[in-house]
Amino acid sequence: MPRKAAQVSEADKHAAAGGAIAVDRALFVLSVFRLGDGALALAELAQRSGLYKSTLLRLLASLEHAGLVQRHADGRYGLGPEVARLHAVYAASFSLEAVVMPALRELVNVTRESAAFHVEQGEHRLCLYRVDSPQPVRDHVRAGELLPRDRGAGARVLRAFAGEPGELYDRIRQDGVAALVGDRSPDLAGVSAPVFGPGGVLAGALTLTCPAARYRDGFRDDVLQAARSLTRALGGTAPHGTPGAAVPD
Structure with missing residues (x-):
């Protein structure tokens, strides 16, 4: 037998x-x-x-x-x-937009806040894709807009996982997520997590933004879960030891 x-x-x-x-x-x-x-x-x-x-x-x-x-x-x-x-x-058939946009829409559907995908662009960061919150009070960044590279949750994640030294960036790397209130603008909050491509290469930052008064701690888990799913959809893997980020199934 x-x-x-x-x-x-x-x-x-x-x-x-x-x-x-x-x-x-x-x-x-x-x-x-x-x-x-x-x-x-x-x-x-x-x-x-x-x-x-x-x-x-x-x-x-x-x-x-x-x-x-x-x-x-x-x-x-x-x-x-x-x-x-x-x-x-x-x-030849791959479209980053076709993968990222459904992830952003799902995050907006879950949180009712605005979601974006940021990448580094020289001395700035680029809002490559964006889905707005259905609520009338929100920030009004648009896809294609350049934003500061040194302020905001998305910027902090991009710099942290590019190896930027400093206590703030060490904490982001340790937590696998940045949750900040008033970092880019006093009345805005942002939560961001890294998205990785194949070989653990940083593909971008998945970021949720909302008015500071609407921020809640549960957004951290929402963003982490969305970033893990997007990493998997991109065929990516997180660098060893990255908390909360996707690993191969």
Whole structure:
């Protein structure tokens, strides 16, 4: 009789509800390759995935047949040429706006405050995308507007995760979020969290703004959750040790 695993493998922990187990396992095997990996030995793949080597060999045979992995002469496995082809197809069709705007709309729907996505732009920060609060009293920044690089929650997050020294930036890196009242304007509050792309590269800052009188502590969790989801949607991973930021599923 086939052996049963003593505990649930990492691959099975990430299986889709109602999905095909073999497909979930095969896709998880692909996901254990990390930035900087070349080829991996069967033992390393087994350790990362938690799968038996016998199971892995069957999955790798199917992945190799599809061109998603390739077996090197020394017996180790690396990603195959089909991965590069799929990446090219994805890159050609990718639209940052199509990914970011739904995340902003959802955050506005949850909080009823304004949400924006900021990126660094020379000596300023750029409000790249923006969704306004449905409430009449709000700040009136528009998409495309340049804002100070040294004031406001979004600016502080961009500087913190670009390595800016200082007590404030250390705290933001430690918390994974900036929640500030009156930093850019005395009557405004802002909550911002970093969004990362592949390899832990900072993609931008997801920021919620509101009148200071409407600020509440619960916005921190709302923004952190939205930033985690957006990082995943961008195929990103947070640098090791970043609190609250997305990690691979």
